[in-house]
Amino acid sequence: MKWRRYRILYLMLAPVLLYYFLFSYVPIHGLLIAFKDYNVFDGVWGSSWVGLDVFRDIMSDDYFWQTAGNTVMISMYKIVFGFPLPIILALMLNEMLHLRTKRVIQTIIYLPHFISWVIIGGLVIAFLSPSTGVINHLIALFGGEPIYFMLEQSYFRSIVVLSDIWKNVGWGTIIYIAAIASVNPELYEAAVMDGAGKGRQAWHITLPGIRSIVVMMFILAISGILNAGFDQIFVLYNPLVMDVGDIIDTYVYRTGLQNAKYSYATAIGLFKSVIGFALILLADRLAKQFGERGII
Structure with a gap:
């Protein structure tokens, strides 16, 4: 039987499956809170049903729509400016002939991905500090006045x-370099014979x-358009930039954990998940229209 033949691989996969089962599937019953007037002492099953009342409150909440707009704008900027860069870097690294230099550059650009946003955020704030930051020191060197970057919307x-x-x-560069390695080298040899340059x-x-691979990564990027990065925003934002920096996830955090509006926060999270799933289907459909396999 196949499972016996690949039992070692299934055993290696088991911890991942257990992780997603415990933290992604077991908590699903908690979504009922979005349809109830949740009370901590009564529990999920003991709280009274309110139907779609919470969702109606969300639809009439102007600040929720403001955070949704901020979320979409930040995510779109990340896709427009951030999505092509790993592809470009992967193409450039693929053409490098000096192996040692290539590995050094790869290590430098890979390292930040494995550092938490708490540390990265602290470095960003330090670099942009009006008094001790490197950026403001350079501005002062050319006769400019210090800029309070983190306080300016x-x-x-x-x-x-x-x-x-x-x-x-x-991290994106790793994925594309691996994809480039699978391209048939005979195609390059034939292109050289025909006089084609590197470009x-x-x-x-x-x-x-x-x-x-590019299409698959783009589908995943589109599906996560309502995930603008809670960790990053939470570390970097402050009350002076809330109007342009507050996103759905930070709003849910404050509403649910700080203000104890559990039903409201759960309903927003469910709304965001449904929209994200719809975007996956839409992006997958568009990919198939262009002849790609998609992910569904």
Whole structure:
């Protein structure tokens, strides 16, 4: 039987399956809170039903729509400016001939991904400090006045996008380099024989060869458009930039844990999950329209 033949692989997969079962499937019954007037002492089953009343309150909550707008804007900026960069870096690293230099560059760009947002956020705040930050020292060197980057709404989204690129661009590059390695090398040899340069090889061979991976990553990026990064925003934002930096996840955190409005927070989370699932279906459908396999 197949399961006996691959029992070692199934055993290695078991901890991952157990993790998702415990933390993704077991808590699903808690979604009932969104349809109840939840009381901690009565519990999930003992609290009274209110139907869709909580969702009606959400639909009429102007601040919720403001946070939803912030979430979409920040996520779109991350996709527009951050999605192409790992592909470009992967293409550039693939063309590097000096193996040692290539490995050093890879290590430098991969490292931030494995550092928590608490540390990355602290570094960003330190770099942008008006008194001790490197950036403001450079501005002062050229005769400029210190800028309070973290307190200015006009800078906050740019800081969020750039710090996200800094942290995650290396991880995306790993995926695309692995995809490039699977492209048939004979295609490059034939292209060289035909006189194609590196640019034409990348455009006509490498990019078409990794197109399915690019499409899959794009689908995943679109499906997570309502996940603008709780950890990052929570570390970086402050009351002065709330109007442009407060997102759905931070709003849910304050509403549910700080204000103890559990039904309201759960309903917002459920609403976000449904929209995210719909976006996955839409992106997958579009991918199939362009001849790709999609993920469903």
